[in-house]
Amino acid sequence: MISKQPFPYKPEEYETEKASNAYLMSLVVVIVGLPFPIINLIATWGYYMGQRKSSYFVRWHCLQALLSQISIVIINAFAMGWTWSIILSDRSLSNGYLAYMALAVFYNLLEFVVTIVTAIETRKGQHLSWWMYGPLTQVLCKPQP
Amino acid sequence: MRRFFLHFSLSILLFGSIWYALSQINWIGILGLNTLTQKTEKKLEDILWEAIQDSEEICSDSEANEALQTLWNRLCKSNQLDPNSVQVHLVINDEMNAFALPGGHILIHSGLIQGLETPEELAGVLGHEVAHVQLNHISKKMAKEVGVSLLLSAAGGGSAAGEAIKEILSQLSSSAYDRGLEKEADLKSVEYLKNAGINPNAMIGVMEKLETEIQSDLPSWLGSHPDLSERKEYLKIATEHIVLTEKPVLDSAAWEGLKTACD
Numbered sequence: 001m002i003s004k005q006p007f008p009y010k011p012e013e014y015e016t017e018k019a020s021n022a023y024l025m026s027l028v029v030v031i032v033g034l035p036f037p038i039i040n041l042i043a044t045w046g047y048y049m050g051q052r053k054s055s056y057f058v059r060w061h062c063l064q065a066l067l068s069q070i071s072i073v074i075i076n077a078f079a080m081g082w083t084w085s086i087i088l089s090d091r092s093l094s095n096g097y098l099a100y101m102a103l104a105v106f107y108n109l110l111e112f113v114v115t116i117v118t119a120i121e122t123r124k125g126q127h128l129s130w131w132m133y134g135p136l137t138q139v140l141c142k143p144q145p
Numbered sequence: 146m147r148r149f150f151l152h153f154s155l156s157i158l159l160f161g162s163i164w165y166a167l168s169q170i171n172w173i174g175i176l177g178l179n180t181l182t183q184k185t186e187k188k189l190e191d192i193l194w195e196a197i198q199d200s201e202e203i204c205s206d207s208e209a210n211e212a213l214q215t216l217w218n219r220l221c222k223s224n225q226l227d228p229n230s231v232q233v234h235l236v237i238n239d240e241m242n243a244f245a246l247p248g249g250h251i252l253i254h255s256g257l258i259q260g261l262e263t264p265e266e267l268a269g270v271l272g273h274e275v276a277h278v279q280l281n282h283i284s285k286k287m288a289k290e291v292g293v294s295l296l297l298s299a300a301g302g303g304s305a306a307g308e309a310i311k312e313i314l315s316q317l318s319s320s321a322y323d324r325g326l327e328k329e330a331d332l333k334s335v336e337y338l339k340n341a342g343i344n345p346n347a348m349i350g351v352m353e354k355l356e357t358e359i360q361s362d363l364p365s366w367l368g369s370h371p372d373l374s375e376r377k378e379y380l381k382i383a384t385e386h387i388v389l390t391e392k393p394v395l396d397s398a399a400w401e402g403l404k405t406a407c408d
Binding site: 071093094095096098099100102103107131132135136139 | 146148149152153156160163164167168169170171172173176178
């Protein structure tokens with residue numbers, strides 16, 4: 001799910017700190033964000049916007065942290081919608097729903113762990129690229145802002 | 146970008162496959178959720194029925210109850226319904242009302258029977274309530290309108306249970322189901338009557354009587370029923386091409402006896 005990749009230059013201490021904070025941002029808001037998945041997305045979007053003029057390394061990781069929120073937002077929003085439809089309408093509890101919830105919980109935990117690992121490694125100056133979001137960030141983030 | 150699309154497609158495929166595989170497991174059975182729900186429902190059925198017995202006067206006139214049983218048996222036989230799935234009770238109450246409780250108890254007010262003209266109309270009302278029972282509308286309505294938390298507090302006993310039971314009974318006896326469920330029950334009743342050789346047109350007569358009651362501004366529960374003229378319209382469409390050899394539902398003596406029972 002994550003792989004170490006070479007980066008065009010060795011980032012400075014302040015860059016690794018800012019880049020690492022982008023991942024921590026998505027963890028800090030996780031408690032608030034659980035019932036409202038969109039909050040994580042807004043928070044990482046806000047942090048990314050604040051770092052638009054930063055160095056390539058910082059922007060790259062801020063963007064990867066932001067993009068990585070998309071799948072979890074969609075998965076959690078669908079889980080919430082399905083749950084509310086069971087509570088408020090005629091839908092009943094099904095094996096499909098419970099399977100989806102189990103998978104959503106697993107995905108949330110996996111993303112949580114991967115985010116922590118990435119934050120730690122990024123702080124050490126390592127360049128970690130995520131499955132799917134790494135290649136997308138590579139396309140979207142250019143060395144010059 | 147090609148790598149992203151490759152990863153994206155593989156991710157969707159992987160997520161979908163794992164979800165599908167996990168869905169094949171009987172989670173509800175393994176976690177015992179079905180048993181839990183059934184247990185709670187059973188407990189609730191007993192509590193509500195006890196509350197009704199305490200608050201309502203059930204008519205014990207044997208001839209009247211026999212007449213109601215004859216109607217129910219007629220619907221059962223021709224529709225392959227389990228005779229034990231429903232118990233019909235005659236309640237001494239002037240209000241024109243009939244409703245179903247969890248557990249298959251159908252309560253018909255004496256006031257309703259007095260307001261109807263023919264036993265076929267009563268069969269239509271009974272068919273409608275039986276349809277609510279058979280189509281599992283009652284638990285749907287309770288979960289939606291009463292709320293899961295109130296149901297659990299009623300089933301759980303304790304100080305909050307009394308109020309919760311009152312609220313549930315008030316919801317079940319005094320307001321209509323939503324339009325979709327009412328229509329489903331009306332059309333199911335048409336089917337029951339048709340199969341039993343009873344003219345389902347009688348249901349239109351019931352709607353007309355309910356309309357008259359609303360106009361005379363009598364019981365409030367009628368006012369909350371969804372558009373009766375709309376119900377009349379779809380009943381007319383559903384019944385217009387039905388041709389059947391009618392067999393009398395009750396003889397006139399039994400019908401008159403039922404109307405005057407427990408006066």
